Amino acid sequence: MSLFLKLLKYDIEYTKKYWKYSVPFYISYLLDVAVFLLMNYLLKQLVDSAISGELHNVIFYTAFFLLSVTSRFVLVFLGDYISDLYKKAVELDLALRIVERRVEGPSHPPGEVLSRVTADLENAVYAIATPLWLFFVVGDVAAVALFAYWLQPLSLPLILPFAALYAVLMKRVGPRLLDARSREREAYGGWFKRLKEAVEGAHSLHRLGLRRAPKLLTDATATYFAKFKKFTLYSRSIDYLLQAPAQVGPNFVFAVALLLALQGQGTVGDAVALRNSLNGLFLPIGHLMSTVGSFYVMASSFLRVEPLLRSAQPRVVRGAVAYLRDAVFSYDNGVVVEVVGEVAVEEGDFVWVRGPSGAGKSTLAKALCGLVEPAGGVAVAAVDCVYVGNDDYLFDATVYENIDLWEGRPRGDVEWAAAAAGVDFPLDKRCGEGGRELSEGQRQRVLIARALLRRPRLLVLDEATSGLDKELETKVLQAVRQAAKAVVVVSHRDSPAQYSNKIVEVREGRAYMVTVNKGVGGDSSAQR
């Protein structure tokens, strides 16, 4: 789909959704065009009456001219105010849509999403609002052209070369500007990623006695600023180049029309009104293209935001139980782990995933919930699976809210989940941003309560009890075993051993399942 059609699709969608703002805006725009033409007609009459010394007419036209100027002022104010509301409503709606798409399937990293939201969203809204507006601009330009023709038929052939030059320049430089802007935004994205890392890592730097922004960030800042300087010089030059025909054209026609008036073709009033209205011919297009960004700059932002608006397509197969058969998992840096044979989790199972650090345990556990897709082999994720990891987020809200997540579940259920997860601190305690006002063990219990409340068929706990003491961990694991139909625990400790009927060994790039014979020497022993 061409860029214009894509923009038009969103424009129509939002024009309908926020019709309370869009319709009054378009009405005020049309009224403004009509009053603008009327104003120029009154100006012509005013100047001609003044030259002929008709005092009564001068007073009459002056009064109406001032009235039309005032009405335009009010109309423009209203139009701008309403369009600001419309654009902000669209911008906020787009932001919510982006968050919803990420909740559906977090396919884009948070840093990338945030950088696009902060840097591009406003521009993208301008781009989206452009197609329908262009139709009005074309109508506006046609009405002004007809009016100019009526005032002085020669004005049209005179202004045409300027309008053509303007259009050609626009067409030639526009796509280049789009490219330049894309490169500049890419550099901004790189810088923002470093900034985000520096902010997130600030506490670690502080702990190490490092009290300055890391070189990683200062270097990225210098690189980005250099690119920005180049881009701004380029886009500003183009901007001024484009302004030239819009500045020179109407004044050239004014001079010619004055000369013609002196020779008896038309009047001085015609010449003055012509200059004023021809400014109005370039103004709407100029306005659209000449803000620092220009249309192509806005469009490049739209192109960066648009992928974030698309729904993630879940390709993971889901089943009553979870299993991985000869599945291979990899990231950009290559294959991480390969499942040998089958790893299956059935109802009633308590599975312990163990192995050295970095072996691929989390990857495997996420795959059982359909959070990671295999590069090969078969992966069937469980329906109603909840994965709890140490990177799960707690909102700056109460413990209760962090468990319920504003779903309005029965209070009794929330209290049950909290008790089962060993939450022995007040439910109205605040967690702080990211849970920073809780200890690690408290954070983990809130996360487990949050999962239990959803009564998952399969509950995966990935090092989610590492901050609990042995006694509390045993209690929580026991509760979890009773609450979920199947449980997978990834742990370096051997606490899950007493409950496990299956163990998944992950080491040296391979994962395989072993069943457990209970009760041998009071402990469990594994058989391949």
Ligand SMILES: Nc1ncnc2c1ncn2[C@@H]1O[C@H](COP(=O)(O)OP(=O)(O)OP(=O)(O)O)[C@@H](O)[C@H]1O
């Ligand atoms: N999102 C990711 N992008 C790229 N590589 C990743 C990603 N997640 C994990 N890896 C890599 O995959 C490998 C396995 O990571 P994984 O977290 O699955 O291991 P793990 O056994 O759970 O480790 P640990 O016990 O230390 O938590 C590591 O080398 C890690 O660097």
